[in-house]
Amino acid sequence: MVSENAIAWYHFSSPKNFYPLAGRLIPWFWGLAVILLVVGLYMSFFVAPTDYKQGESYRIIFVHVPAAWMSMFIYLVMAAYAIIGLTWKLRMAEMMASALAPTGAMFTFLALWTGAFWGKPTWGAYWVWDARLTSELILLFLYIGYMSLQSAIDDPRRAARASALLAIVGVINLPVIYWSVKWWNTLHQGASVSPTMAPKMASIMITTMLVMTFAFWMYTIAVVLMRARRVILERERQTSWVMEMVNADPQAEMKK
Amino acid sequence: MKTRHKRMALILVGLAGLAAAAGLVLNALNSNLALYISPSDVLAGNAPKDQTFRLGGVVVEGSMERQDDGLTVHFNVTDNHKTIPVAFTGILPDLFQEGQGVVAQGRMSDGMFKATEVLAKHDENYMPPQVADMLEKGEQAKQSAAGATP
Secondary structure (H helix, E strand, O other): OOOHHHHHHHHOOOOHHHHHHHHHHHHHHHHHHHHHHHHHHHHHHHHHOOOOOOEEEHHHHHHHHHHHHHHHHHHHHHHHHHHHHHHOOHHHHHHHHHHHHHHHHHHHHHHHHHHHHHHHHHHOOOOOHHHHHHHHHHHHHHHHHHHHHHHHHOOHHHHHHHHHHHHHHHHHHHHHHHHHHOOOOOOOOOOOOOOOOOOOEEHHHHHHHHHHHHHHHHHHHHHHHHHHHHHHHHOOOOOOOHHHHHOOOOOOOOOO | OHHHHHHHHHHHHHHHHHHHHHHHHHOOOOOHHHHOEOOHHHHHOOOOOOOOEEEEEOOOOOOOOOOOOOOEEEEEOOOOOEEEEEEOOOOOOOOOOOOOOEEEEEEEEOEEEEEEEEEEEEEOOOOOHHHHHHHHHHHHHHHHHHHOOO
């Protein structure tokens, strides 16, 4: 049985239909991102209590952990689009994967950077080559490699296929990052929040962290949709619907 | 079997093979991926001889002694099984405390670990100071109750 849902998915997997849908959704995700970010930052600085051991410096956790979560989650979504793109030869999936990469790289960098500035006052070092830090650095290299490979190949279909393979191979790194603190001795502490254990954190701190995570998530969707629209225009510029739209109104790209 | 199913199967099988390979490699590298060595392992002779390595464990409560020069500290690091005395000259990180985790880099000499760098390892617990106080009082009450009725 083909449900109406499946038909809707099929409908929006065509760039021509996806383009206006994304345009309508972007302002909503921007709005949510801004609201959640304002609330989250207020909670981070004024509502969440001081930590008993680290004092105020622990507050960087409200950026560090959501950024690290997003860096892994975005990679997972990117690899899923890569698999869909390879198996079903779906152009829209290829474009979504490439639209996700820069934001994923940005969050990976943010996690490493905030981590370094947290490490200095607490551990006494900006950087150590422990398994958690090193595997997260490899994730940054994977994102950079993915983007470089894509821009190194001129033919967009071939570029998408080659980089999709790289993205899929890189998925191996995700469980290594996640469980590195459990598998090996690391300077990085274990997980405070995990799906299988009671949290080792005051609940207001967790709530704040979750609000910040949702803020980052909504921001990611908004930015990725914007980037996806740009990628669509670039890759579909020979198609009649893009030509018509651009010819009808040269500023259409900005408005829609 | 449709072509796209074949492609999907190919990707999944490739990924599974790769995961197995990565697992074997990581397993083989296990000891090299560890950032530090525990006191038990060091005393069992599993630490590199005449070479620097990192020693990790917990600073024994009440073991920290500041030497007369004002900069050198001696403390014991334990894994609750074996203990190794450590000497360090320099500035300790803010989170360095007795009863806290620590990772020290240096080498063994005459049964003492001469550290050139000391890093504090903190745990995954975060709470407001009031809650920490409460927990400690509760722990003390439990201990004194246990002491009163042996």
